[in-house]
Amino acid sequence: MQTADIRGRWLDFFADRGHTVVPSASLVSDDPTLLFTVAGMVPFVPYLTGLVPAPYPRATSVQKCIRTNDIEEVGKTPRHGTFFQMNGNFSFGDYFKEEAIGFAWELLTTPENQGGYGFRESELWVTIYLDDDEAYRYWRAIGVPDNRIQRLGMESNYWSTGQPGPAGPCSEIFVDRGPAYGADGGPATDDDRYVEIWNLVFMQYLRGESTGKNDFQILGDLPKKNIDTGMGLERVAFLKQGVENMYEIDQVRPVLDRAAALAGRRYGADHDDDVRMRIVADHVRSSLMLMSDGVMPSNEGRGYILRRLLRRSVRAMRLLGVDTVSLPELLPASRDAMSAAYPEVKSDFGRISQAAFAEEETFLRTLASGSTVLDLAVAKTKKANKTELAGPTAFLLHDTYGFPIEITLEIAEEAGLSVNRDAFDVLMTKQRSLAKADAKSKKTTLADLGVYSPFRALGETVFTGYDNLRNESTVLGLIVDGESVTGAVAGQTAEVILAETALWAESGGQEADAGLIVGAGYELKVLDVQKPVRGLISHKVLVLSGEVGVGERATSVVDESWRRGARQAHSGTHVLHAALRQVLGPNAHQSGSYNKAGFFRLDFSWNQALSPATRTEIEEISNNAIRDNLPVTTRELPLAEAKALGAMALFGEKYGDVVRVVDIGGPWSRELCAGTHVSSSAEIGMINLISEASVGSTNRRVESLVGLEAFRDLAAERALVSQLTSSLKTPREQLPERISDLVTSLRAAEKKIAAFEARALTDRVPALLSTARRVGAVTVVAEDLGVLGSPDDLRVLALATRDRLGTDAVVVALSAIAAGKPVVIVATNTGARAAGHKAGSLAKTVAGILGGGGGGKDDVAQGGGPNGDAIPAALQAVVAAISR
Template sequence: MQTHEISRRFLTHFTNAGHTEVPSASLILDDPNLLFVNAGMVQFKPYFLGEAPPPYPRATSVQKCVRTGDIDEVGKTTRHNTFFQMAGNFSFGDYFKAEAIEHAWNLITGSQESGGYGFDPERIWVTVYLDDDEAFHLWQKIAGMPAERIQRRGVEDNFWSMGVPGPCGPCSEIYYDRGPEHGREGGPVVDEDRYLEIWNLVFMQNERGEGGAKKDYPILGELPAKNIDTGMGIERVAYLLQGVDNVYETDLVRPVITKAEEMSGRRYGAGNPVDDVRFRVIADHARSGVMLVGDGVTPGNEARGYVLRRLLRRIVRSVRLLGVTEPVLPEFAAVVRDTMGPSYPELVKDFPRIESVVRNEEETFLGTLASGLKIFDMAAGEIKSSGGSQLPGDKAFQLHDTYGFPIDLTLEMAAEKGLSVDEQGFRDLMAEQRARAKAAVKKTGHGDQTVYRDLLALGATEFTGYQELDTEAVVRGLVREGVRVPSAVEGDIVEVVVDRTSLYAESGGQESDAGLIVGDGVELEVLDVQKVARKLWVHQARVRRGEVTEGLAVQTRVDPEWRIGARQGHSGTHVVHAALREVLGPSALQSGSYNKPGYLRLDFAWSGALSPETRSEIEEVSNLAVRNDLPVRVVYTDMGGAQEMGAVALFGETYDETVRVVEIGGPWSRELCGGTHVERSAQIGPITLIGESSVGSGSRRLEAYVGMDAMRYLAKERALVQNLASMLRVPDEDVPARVEALVERLRQAEKELDKLRAAQLLSSAGELAGAAEDINGTALVALRAPDGIGGNDLRTLAVEVRNRLGSRPGVVALFSADGPKVAFVVATTAAGRDAGLAAGKLVPAFAPSIGGRGGGKPDMAQGGGTEPGGIDAAITALRGALAS
């Protein structure tokens, strides 16, 4: 049975049982606790936590997931994967244990002819929580499961929570016995290789308190509504039903290995376990990488981008070790597109952009790979020449952190050179880095939104801002410092929840509206508006006068000037995005945006800077759209209808069942968007691009002013040109040529000054050499040269002084400060080197004094530091090193 068919049967089984089919969420959701969606229930968290009322009593989905905690183990075994699909059925206070068990049993053991999976009931085992007698007896009653195939397990295996205070409960796991050739008898408590877990049924019935992630927390009581959350591993079921041993041999993964075999001429499973690891790494990471890029992740050096970069570079490294030297990522991406496309058609539609991102990352890595290999070869040569046999941990970490070398690549290269690697030192540095990353995540942890639970139960806030600026409303609740309060008085800053509001809440890249909340004798200045659970508008406001209380009748008022500018900024973003795609092609998709009155910022997937001509063309296309006064239309539909219309969705956004499509000029610009917009494009006013820059590998950023801000920017530019023209006494159009001529004259003058400075420095070389001090028979010239002398001039002077020392053993050390930085050069004479003096080895003696580092060869070394005040101490340290 093909994997796509397994997913289809799951969804059909549960929709026939009254569940609403919910599409997979993006792999990147707005959850500070998660880099990527890692379980099927993630998109339903607000319903389980009580932060929002569920729109349906029961649901089913096949969710794409990525887990990255053990990337280094991928390929070494057949059990570790980064990307997988989790099928699930969910009940929000509707049905509970009996129905969950019955649904699962009927699907798993139902005949394939009737739409089931056809597993042999005699090979099914289950586990339940230690004291969950109810589940134990239900398995016996519903499935006829004999007691000896129902095993009880403890809190770490069969009790579930989110790791934070909130819903929790016992779970029941379903296992399939693969047979005696796969391990020992005795059920899953004895051998989880033979007895493979395929489904976990979570019975969410309790509420937990503070404590450990998996155990050591109190159970506070039962939930008022009991829920069901299940997860079935699509890939695990696939390899069982396809009669293969692991996920790497299934229909959706094996084709990537086949492509790698074709490219390398080597064979998977041919008896070379090292090659097999490489094939598995390629297959797993290719799938994960394409799915991540498809959901808008671009390679980078932080967070999600770093994980993606690591995955893609591990593919390139593995392919190189299989003997392939040509580019490979676009070809592997095409295989993933063809295999995964039937379930995720957006991969086919968006493939030009995906291919561009992975191709650019491979080209970038090949450049850093060459640089990293040079660093490694130099380090290995120095170690061997000094009689050492181990690459230091910090060097291995540098190769990993700076050049993207996984540790196993460094280990392999070192072994080829006859060297070992200080793995413990490397792992210590990695642990420090992970600790810093975890600390950063904790700083942005998931806020406690339970205070809004009762307010959410009253219903969603009605947003009226599309139709009006002023709206009559009633205060439903007040929150201060995370606690509900009955009232707030003048000077207080409080969060205000009302039943209706005209004030836009920050979302979709658009800043929240500025405005007021006013009532009888009460006025509040709105500082910010945010959404909770996508349904509740929370206004942060300062009480200017009076006392605001729950139940008070008020009016929300949007600052009209702010709204005009906000609409121009957001509509301008859509126009620039459409112009960008028209000029660069459909693969130049927006990956993020920010807009506020008069300003917009748009990030998009693209490799390489835009030329001035391209920028001008984008600006011209944008302003032509403004001049043509295109109509702006809003259409409400479902996601399927939006996709049929060709509407562009923003990566990482979560959309409701009904979506809002904003058109500017019909199909020219058609995007899913909840923001506020102009009625016609001419209302945007002029659009002026003010910047284009890189925001990471494969991602660029455009910035622009719109409306009056664009006019003010252009007026300022015009005044600048006129002032320059006046100063240079030329017409405006001659300013560039005159400035270019002045710059060239300045360059020539600087060259002449450099020559004079060099001559002046060299003239003092004889005097400096004559003043050399003798330390144990070594002539030492160590001094602070005039501030501001660069490294090249220092080097020239040091060589000249060294030459003046003649045949004596000698050392020249020159330092120069330039603001907060220090440059230094150390040179040794031939006689000094014969006596055992090496410039590079002298640097560590004084570098700490100036907070610096550097290195070089025995005859010459140079470097820099950050503490000019330590130059005298550095010279003293150097004297001490020579004296000893």
């Protein structure tokens, strides 16, 4: 049974039983505590927790998921995958345990020729929570024998978010693969023989705080009992396809086979090679799916995880003996395997492959540079007659150079060295602990969102600001310091929840509106507008005067000048995006944006700098579109219809079933966008590109001023040009040539001055030579030169004096106030160093007397400090040290 068939049977089964089929959400999660969608229930959390009213009583989905906490286990077990698909069915206060158990058993045991999965009842095992007798009765009622129902503890069979809130027991379904795969005894043995394929969560209780992982208290029943179930699509696929693990199913195996062919290895012949091929197959597919949802390689957040996956796959190919680029072969194999289920991986492959291939080439260069650092470390370790490479060195290579520890181990072993893995692991554990602590602190803040639940239950906040800049509404709620209150007085900062608002909440890259909220006897200054939960708008305000209370009438008033600038910037972003794609092609796809009154920036996928000519062309196309006064229209359409019209969906944005399409000049620029816009392109006024730079190996960023701000910037440049033409008495068109001539003349003058200064320094050497004296067997020059331009001048004099004193032992110590600070340069020759007089040691002596620091090499070193009055004593200390 192919993976696509398993997926289709799931959706058909639950759709026939009254479930709304919900398309997979993006791998980029809405939850601020999560980098990715890690489970099928994540998109439904607001409904399951009651934070947002569910739009349907029951739903089903096949959700794309990414988990990286077990990345080191990928390839080693039959079921650990980074990317996986979770089949889920959900009930929001509708059905509960009996129906959920019945649905699961029916779908699993119905014969394949009747639309089910055709598992034999005798191979299915069930686990339940210790005291969940209700679930036990339902499983027994549908025919599961007592000896195949096992009761397990909270660690395995109890669900909660880890925070106070919804919780409940679980029931899991396992498939027995038979005695060839392990010992008898059921899932309680925790053996690979029993593969968990389905988890049924019975969300029925409200839990409290806890001091440990599982010692929380149950406070009572939830107002509504919910069902959240998940079946692992890949796990069912490898069981139904008769293969050994998830890496061998139809959606993954083609990449594995291509990796084997490139490496000239046979899958199944060597355990270590098999693990590497499975890592490649998993990570290439996971990277493909992440990039199809707009994630790009970077050094932080989601981009860092993607970069790690790509680099682990390259590293695995290297360990298989492939030192050249491999993604141009591997990525298309994954695309072909996944495109039937996810057509976007094929339609977006140009953009995806460009970024992936660039990342591989970058990492291969990183491996080369890291190898140089590692080779030096190996040589240093051997020179010290040690057999173990230091753990901090291995961690530096991993953390700074992106050099995998496995490659460090491999190269060290080839050189006859081991690696202090314990020290490396300590540093890695410390790094992970810091990351986990940060994630935990972020997760704790999520609990505060519960304060919005009563207001969200009243319905969605209506945004009226597309057509009106004022709107009268009602104060539904007030929040001060995270607590719901009935009123707020002058001087307080509060959050205001209105039934309707004309003020734009920050989203879609557009900054929140500025403005006021006013009512009878009070005035509130709007500091920020946000959407803390889906469908709810919250206004952060400062109470300027009076007192505002819940239930009062309130008028939201948008700052008209601010909104005009924001509309210009947002529409300007669309215009520039269209111009970029016109010049660079469809792979130049927007990957992020930010706009506010008078300014916008736009990130787009591209891997090289734009030439001045290209920048000018893009800017000119943009301003021609503004000059042509293209109509700007908006309309609401079903998502599928909008995409069929060619409307561009931007990565990182979330869209509902009905979307807002913004056209500028018809299809010239057609994007899905909920932001505020001008009514015709001429209202943008002007686009003035002010910068273009890299934001990663595969992304560029342009910044632009728009409207009046663009004009002001150009006016400032005009004033500057006017000043230059006046000062240089040169026409504007001749300024570049005139400035170039001046620069050339200046450089020539600087060279002459440098030559004169060098000659002047050289002329001082004979006088210094005349001060030389014998201190024991050493010729010593120790002189204070007063004031010099720089420490480099002092160094030149010291070296020149040393070199003119012959081959006998010579020490030169010269001091000066250079660049405003006391400095001493010490220089020694070979004879002095052979006698034990090293410049670095003498410089430290000097620095101690001057109250500062110093040091350097044995032949030349520098010391200094704030105490200039001590220079004579410092020079005398050098002479004393030599005499000793």
